[in-house]
Amino acid sequence: MRSSLTFLFLMLAAPLAAQDEIVVTPLEELIGELVTTPNEVTEEFLTTSTEAQAQQVSVAEGGELRVLDKLTGEVKDLSLQNGEMAALGFLAVTLNECRYPVENPSGDAFVRVEVVDRKESTPLFAGWIIATAPALNAMDHPRYDVWALRCITS
Numbered sequence: 001m002r003s004s005l006t007f008l009f010l011m012l013a014a015p016l017a018a019q020d021e022i023v024v025t026p027l028e029e030l031i032g033e034l035v036t037t038p039n040e041v042t043e044e045f046l047t048t049s050t051e052a053q054a055q056q057v058s059v060a061e062g063g064e065l066r067v068l069d070k071l072t073g074e075v076k077d078l079s080l081q082n083g084e085m086a087a088l089g090f091l092a093v094t095l096n097e098c099r100y101p102v103e104n105p106s107g108d109a110f111v112r113v114e115v116v117d118r119k120e121s122t123p124l125f126a127g128w129i130i131a132t133a134p135a136l137n138a139m140d141h142p143r144y145d146v147w148a149l150r151c152i153t154s
Contacts, residue, residue: 055101055102055103056101056102056103057099057100057101057102057110058099058100058102058105059082059097059098059099060082060098060099060100060109060151060152060153061081061082061098061152061153061154062079062080062081062082062084062095062098062151062152063079063080063082063095063098063109063111063148063149063150063151063152064077064078064079064080064148064149064150064151064152065077065078065080065093065095065111065113065146065147065148065149066078066146066147066148066149067088067091067093067144067145067146068144068145068146069089069143069144070142070143070144070145071143076088077149078093078095079152080093080094080095081095081152082095082096082097082098083095083096087118089144090117090118090119091115091116091117091118091124091144091146092115092116092117092118093113093114093115093146094113094114094115094116095111095112095113096112096113096114097111097112098110098111098112098148098151098152099111099151100150100151100153105151105153106150107132108130108131108132109130109131109148109149109150109151110128110129110130110131110148111128111129111130111131111148111151112127112128112129113125113126113127113128113129113146113148114126115139115141115144115146124139124141124144125139125140125141125146129146129147129148130148131147131148131149131150134147134148
């Protein structure tokens with residue numbers, strides 16, 4: 001019995017002994033291989049991050065918004081002129097201003113919107129919504145979502 005246990009132990013231990021050794025490399029050596037000099041990385045980061053420039057925008061005559069009623073699944077598109085208000089359910093949506101990039105009018109829209117609960121006369125949202133990034137400044141409401149689609153240009 002003892003010899004069979006010894007044999008079993010040797011059979012199980014043999015593959016473990018035959019495995020390659022684990023090589024431990026210090027972190028400093030790995031970093032040295034990835035980055036030759038920290039200054040190059042810093043300079044590259046600074047030059048790419050400071051290249052952002054302000055877009056030239058123009059004010060449109062109006063804009064298009066989309067409203068989703070999460071309870072019923074109804075989607076409604078609103079075409080509003082600047083300063084115009086639309087009532088939808090118990091919401092009053094006012095489009096105050098719509099701006100678009102001069103170089104690419106159909107590329108993006110920056111819309112200043114005010115959403116009011118008509119039953120309680122309390123503002124639910126007031127601010128800018130960006131059409132290409134609606135989650136940056138989203139209206140947080142349990143029933144309705146409002147986002148910008150585009151500006152209406154002539």
